[in-house]
Amino acid sequence: MGIATGWGVALIGVDGVPVEIEADVGAGVPDVKLLGRPDAVVNESKDRIKAALRNSGESWPRSRVTLGMSPAGLQKCGAGYDLALACVVLAAAGMVPAVRLPGMLLLGELALDGRLRAVRGVLPALLAARKAGLREAVVPESALPEAALVEGVVSRGARRLIDVIRWLRGETDELIGATRADPPARREGGDLADVVGQPEARWALEVAAAGGHHLLMVGPPGTGKTMLAQRLAGLLPELSREEAIEVTMIRSVAGLLAPDAPLARYPPFVAPHHSISLAALVGGGAGMARPGAVSSAHRGVLLADEACEFGAKHLDALRTALEDGEVRIARSLGVARFPARCQLVLATNPCPCAPPRDLDCVCSAVTRRRYFGRLSGPLLDRVDLRVRMRPVTGLTIRSGHEPEPTEMVRERVRLARLRAARRWAEHGWRCNAEVPGPALRRDFPLPRDALKILDRGLTIGAMTARGADRCLRVAWTLSDLAGAEQPDSAHVAAALQFRDRLAS
Structure with a gap:
């Protein structure tokens, strides 16, 4: 009987804080005490671990077990501490060697039968571990592609708790090594050549892509507002390695990573419905906050389609994020920070009736002002480009003029961004909008x-x-x-x- 130490990570926004996990197994009435401000999910880990050990052919120590999680004043949330807690208890009881645990990060949720389940935030957790000097990590097998993105940390994957126990004992080398693979990714969205007419809006879209500017498109239904907005992300250059890691971290915390291609290669495109809640738009939720749609669109495009149908509070909540490039959500548990440097595209009808021609509008002047007034002056002041969409005519469709494809426009955008990047390089700005x-x-x-x-x-x-x-x-x-x-x-x-x- 004795004491053992391992490591986990607490996530505050996209920032990880290393958590030292200690286990003391000593004489006394069999009992388990978990210290260090655990939430309800972490408290339940005691029962999950006991069941997982029993179903893995191992036993829980018949002694008094005290578990400490430091820093003690930081709230511990989630089931990602299960694997670390189980291993330090076994090490403190002398059932596995404790020599490797002090320099190792252990992440994973335990099923009652001993399976290791994936958790959110593996990428930011490993980055925080590397910064703290940890050089080894054990994660669920399904999280290995994500873990492989972090250089400087040797990551291994496991399917079950018993695999980790046998590996710690030196009985087997069955833990799966991480192999970094960058599978080919493809851009989503259609081609700019699909949009009929609208030369002014197409030019505004190119300018927005070249400088990272926000865009407002106003026009009747069916003029191509949504189609143009969906093609903006396709005009943006491929993400740099640093930008790709930033986007992937947000997706990891939000639980949106694709297992087969975890690294984000291209700018994201996010288009929430106008009925979205405020917390889902800018981030929030119970307990520690989660990233919202504006953060999911980091380094990409956030489309507010039918913008005047959004609540005024929802749109105004975007103002600080657009100006600062990040969302900061204060909670009693701490302040969560989420990057949110995206391009906002607002697309809206000019009035509620939205006829194909302005001459056919039946809305009064007061109704039109009230409808468009949902876009507040301070929000519009932050929108660099505003364009009026014109109805598509039969002559435009039959003109025979071949619209430029996305690839051709993207090349001009790339060259313009390259000129801007060279000009602002010594200052750290990536595009003119920053x-x-x-x-x-x-x-x-x-x-x-x-x-x-x-x-x-x-x-x-x-x-x-x-x-x-x-x-x-x-x-x-x-x-x-x-x-x-x-x-x-x-x-x-x-x-x-x-x-x-x-x-x-």
């Missing part, structure tokens, strides 16, 4: 002639200072698409027109 306004004005000033139109807009109150900064970002994107060194007055005027286009 550049702070003060830095843009101070370090990359434009000629006075190019700024006259913005100065006039600010003087007469036609735009806010934030709106002027966003016009400058769009102007830089337009110059990147044109291959210019810096924006001129024409680029600035075109950027300003994107903010006024709904009035045309």
